[in-house]
Amino acid sequence: MAKLKLQVNGEEIGIEAKEAALLLDVLREGLELTGTKRGCETSHCGACTVLLDGMAVHSCVVLAARCEGKEITTVEGLSQNGELNELQRLFLKHGALQCGYCTPGMLMAATALLRRNPRPDLEEIKIGLDGNLCRCTGYTGIFEAIQACAQGGRS
Amino acid sequence: MDRKLIRPDSIDEALSERQKYGLDAMPIAGGQSLLVLLRNKLVDPKILIDLERLAELHGLQRQANAISIGAMTTIFTLASSADVEKAPPLGQAATKVGSTAIRNLGTIGGNVCHNEPGADLPPSLLALNAVAELRSKNGTRKVPLGEFFRSYFETVVGPEELLTRVEVPALPNEATGVYLKHAISSEDLAIAGVAVVLIPDGNGGGAVREVRIGLGGVAPVPFRAAKAERALAGAVLKDEAIREAAQIASSEAEPMTDPHASADYRRKMVKVLVRRAIVAAKEQMERKGNGQA
Numbered sequence: 001m002a003k004l005k006l007q008v009n010g011e012e013i014g015i016e017a018k019e020a021a022l023l024l025d026v027l028r029e030g031l032e033l034t035g036t037k038r039g040c041e042t043s044h045c046g047a048c049t050v051l052l053d054g055m056a057v058h059s060c061v062v063l064a065a066r067c068e069g070k071e072i073t074t075v076e077g078l079s080q081n082g083e084l085n086e087l088q089r090l091f092l093k094h095g096a097l098q099c100g101y102c103t104p105g106m107l108m109a110a111t112a113l114l115r116r117n118p119r120p121d122l123e124e125i126k127i128g129l130d131g132n133l134c135r136c137t138g139y140t141g142i143f144e145a146i147q148a149c150a151q152g153g154r155s
Numbered sequence: 156m157d158r159k160l161i162r163p164d165s166i167d168e169a170l171s172e173r174q175k176y177g178l179d180a181m182p183i184a185g186g187q188s189l190l191v192l193l194r195n196k197l198v199d200p201k202i203l204i205d206l207e208r209l210a211e212l213h214g215l216q217r218q219a220n221a222i223s224i225g226a227m228t229t230i231f232t233l234a235s236s237a238d239v240e241k242a243p244p245l246g247q248a249a250t251k252v253g254s255t256a257i258r259n260l261g262t263i264g265g266n267v268c269h270n271e272p273g274a275d276l277p278p279s280l281l282a283l284n285a286v287a288e289l290r291s292k293n294g295t296r297k298v299p300l301g302e303f304f305r306s307y308f309e310t311v312v313g314p315e316e317l318l319t320r321v322e323v324p325a326l327p328n329e330a331t332g333v334y335l336k337h338a339i340s341s342e343d344l345a346i347a348g349v350a351v352v353l354i355p356d357g358n359g360g361g362a363v364r365e366v367r368i369g370l371g372g373v374a375p376v377p378f379r380a381a382k383a384e385r386a387l388a389g390a391v392l393k394d395e396a397i398r399e400a401a402q403i404a405s406s407e408a409e410p411m412t413d414p415h416a417s418a419d420y421r422r423k424m425v426k427v428l429v430r431r432a433i434v435a436a437k438e439q440m441e442r443k444g445n446g447q448a
Contacts, residue, residue, distance in 0.1 A: 130254040
């Protein structure tokens with residue numbers, strides 16, 4: 001076992017984990033941050049997407065030990081003072097979810113995209129979400145919500 | 156028994172661990188393929204040697220006649236580097252690897268050492284005559300990529316060695332390159348991946364001194380379609396000659412049938428993609444002013 005010091009959603013957290021533990025397991029099992037979903041566990045579906053120093057990563061293929069000294073953001077870190085943030089509100093407004101299982105990953109991938117490129121066009125949005133699958137096939141609403149967010153939430 | 160994770164701070168330290176543990180340990184680069192293999196219990200090393208802290212393996216350096224790429228350089232860095240734009244088709248291939256999240260952490264070293272059929276970088280690296288630098292406690296050796304890949308998921312990297320850098324010789328300014336990938340879904344491995352580099356002969360008549368064709372996903376290892384290259388060397392790239400070369404390249408492939416595509420389909424896609432890639436590279440050449448008037 002190893003003692004890890006992780007920076008999660010702005011908070012420094014000490015946790016004990018197996019030496020080669022995956023970030024996904026530490027978040028869900030260790031820290032009970034279950035907003036990050038366990039999907040394929042083989043880096044295909046993106047349900048487990050979190051931000052590592054602002055970059056979208058699939059937490060099922062990240063060693064937790066490597067995350068020390070880096071800022072981890074999960075979907076729980078998006079809301080502010082208990083209020084959904086603008087992107088989350090726009091997901092609701094545009095019906096960008098059906099079953100909701102892909103939603104945390106979609107939100108995190110979209111957050112990384114918008115930080116890097118605040119005005120993405122549709123093609124750039126599709127590339128930014130290329131690691132995230134929605135099996136309800138609700139992509140249109142997701143793209144609309146992200147485009148609306150890029151336009152300052154006006155549409 | 157839980158797996159042990161060793162996190163060396165220097166190449167020397169990492170090489171000592173390599174020597175000490177041999178086949179009991181596996182080096183982990185970006186982890187985007189290896190952690191999936193571990194999860195699926197396809198490999199089960201007792202120890203992982205994490206290469207992340209080896210600062211000198213991160214990033215790329217532009218040298219006089221080459222780009223030297225550290226093995227831990229991420230695919231994202233490759234895809235966004237202005238230096239790599241000078242090594243077409245490598246930059247294009249980097250944008251086609253996996254998905255955004257995989258490109259963010261996946262590395263060039265992991266990509267070539269994993270040697271999974273259909274990986275996107277090897278065809279381009281082969282077409283660029285890239286050279287791998289391998290280090291062990293016993294010294295350094297350089298292996299041209301053409302001799303690097305041995306079989307499915309196998310390379311010449313020994314149990315005590317690490318791939319430290321990939322050196323990509325600079326192309327002449329007038330050279331052009333294209334990478335084309337055929338896959339069902341964008342994040343898949345290539346059913347067929349084709350990298351083409353054209354080097355004009357410089358006489359302005361539209362002839363090429365050299366054509367290089369790297370193929371991936373269509374044989375036990377990525378390889379250069381040498382016969383097709385010879386058929387076009389020194390030629391003016393007329394449609395008929397391009398079609399013939401594409402046919403030859405297709406006959407050089409030794410694809411396998413797997414759940415993604417049949418061997419026959421892969422062979423046919425080689426013909427289609429080689430033709431398209433040469434035509435696209437030729438059009439680039441003409442736009443650069445080196446083509447036939």
